[in-house]
Amino acid sequence: MSLMTHRLLPGTLLAAAVIVVATVSGQEPVDPSDTRALITDAALPAIDRGLRLQDTLADPGDSVSLPVIEGDRSEVQPGEALQGSIIVKFRRDVDRDEAGREALTRLGGTRIERREYTDWDILHIPVTTDVEAAAEMMAARDDVEYAQPRYVNHRMYRPNDPFYNLQWNMTALDMERAWDIQPGATANVIVAVVDTGVAHRSGTYRFNSRFPFRLVAGGPVYPALGQVDIPFATAPELGGADRFVAPRDFIWADDTPVDLDGHGTHVAGTVGQLTNNGVGVAGMAFNVKIMPVKVIAGEWDLIFGAPNNGTDDIVAQGIRYAADNNAKVINLSLGRESGGPAPVVDAAVRYAVGRGAFVAIAAGNARERGNLPNVLGNVSPTLAGAVTVSAVGKSLAGAYYSVTSPAVELTAPGGDLRADSTGGVIQQTLDLDLLQTFRRPVAQFGPPRADSFAYYYFQGTSMATPHVAGLAALLYQQGITSPDAIEEAMKKFATDKGPAGRDDEYGVGMINPRATLRGLGLAR
């Protein structure tokens, strides 16, 4: 078991904790302005610390755990459901208010919450009520389309061992010849990175860190930092402010989805890292606009007391927001392996596809933990315009962590650092050395910096998925403008792998960008 596994497995993450504090104790949700305030747009230029191989990263196959706020022993982990509330979607022909009130009375609930970019309600019920049973009861009602607990999602990547130096993934996909045909799309195509946020702007946040926490159950208690100023900056390799469009943060409920984790920025890099600029590495669709949509909380968001976590409803909100704001491609390098179905997310994905957005979803990294696929990917096999993506390593064989599942439709490079220590997917992201200060001993623990960047090799189906999203953007620019046709084209030209035809490991095969972009002639 790797060092990182030791560090994270027993760990009980911080993220869920804040939500739990609010719901378990019956408090109203935390007002984000109490804990986070943008104090200035001004910031020093971002720091680029180059390739960093010395920072230890976690394994994508490890189970995900969140820090636990000291004094709160509730351990709401990804895949588990928040207590004290459920998601209910009433049928269209029903008076939503009246039905909600009636349901609330029946469940002994306290209030109905209705948010923007939703067509469902969140019913706040007593924390002692079994949310699974309550959701089941509501789902059985004639006036309810679906009901589900608020399962917590996480990003589909956990960082791992850091060694490599080539972008083998782009070579494997024959991207140079693909870019001859379609050089990086244009700013007319918007790709939404629905994730942990993206390093998309500069400034300084003043956070109020009010809770001590443990990273590992039984481990040392890290102190509350009090008021701290956190500088953040645009990732130099993602471009300037004009590169981004309609940023939105559903974790902090504002329009500043700053990445305090590194995952979303890395994913955004694979989609659209600046290319051919003599710096760093390349991205798939390097001219597109990127829409940063934050729906997953990183450790720091949780440590600082973010009012929301990456529950299904938050993810669904982010997807709908992206679709409503003209995203043509939505990347979902997130999900969960446990818990029940996610009809609220399924419906959001269907909504997005119906609005003309192609959706790429990570298949999941839990192959060695019972081969549990990402629940959020279950919608894609029955929906033309959304695909679930597994990962291959540098040898182009299936990565050890990448789940096999009937939901897998395509595969793409996601890296496999176990098979090859130089086999991750490299992109620029936040400098984890200066960001993840909670990895240090307590005596060295301090506020993070989100204005320093470095290049890291990550692995995971999270890393495979943005290759597919990037290709979708290129195809959209090339003229295939409907999500179902994009999926059909990718599948038609995919390079078959494994047993002939579709299989659960690779789907119909590995994406073939050049062939897909070139399309069909009359006879060949």
Add this chain to the structure above:
Amino acid sequence: MTLHTLLRLAVVPLLAVLLPTTSSAQGIDVRGYGMMGSVTFTAADTFESVVGSDSGRLVGGGVEVGLPLGGLFIGVGGSQFKADGTRVFATSNRVFPLGIPTQVTVSPVDVTAGWRFRQFSRRIVPYIGGGWSSYRYEETADFAAPGENINERYAGYHVLGGIDLRLTRWLGLGGEYVWTRIPDALGQDGVSAFFKETDLGGSSVRVKLSIGR
């Protein structure tokens, strides 16, 4: 039209003009012709999706020899169809042009045997015929790797019917309908496979200007 094609189309009628004086004395009539017409391909969806239409202009020429055996004649003719288009991706309900320039050239050579019905009139002569066809199919597109462009020849057959109108002793004007089948030339790959269209042939209507007897 390339210079090569123009030369080819010009030489045949020229030869026909030079030959008749000697050959007709022995009962063999030789004529050359130039031809222009319109071809409509059987693989309609395929051609329409890539070059925007299932039909187009056909130009060509040939030579016919009337044998001293009643109305029997034999002929050989060549023609060419050329169109520019774009590579595409097709789904069950939509074709998406990809903006990648594509050139399609179809160059048929037809060897025909037929019969002229001279008994009705010396000025207006209907005829029918049929024979062997060989089609050269060329498809080139931007961003092609070696082996991805096509230059192949396929064989098939044709039947035809038409009317010759003698304007002068040496000059004739005719109209002709030709139906051709070139099986299995298409349909292995490309958008033709998607539409399950395998025949490169089609029907064409042609106007022929002939020189000779």
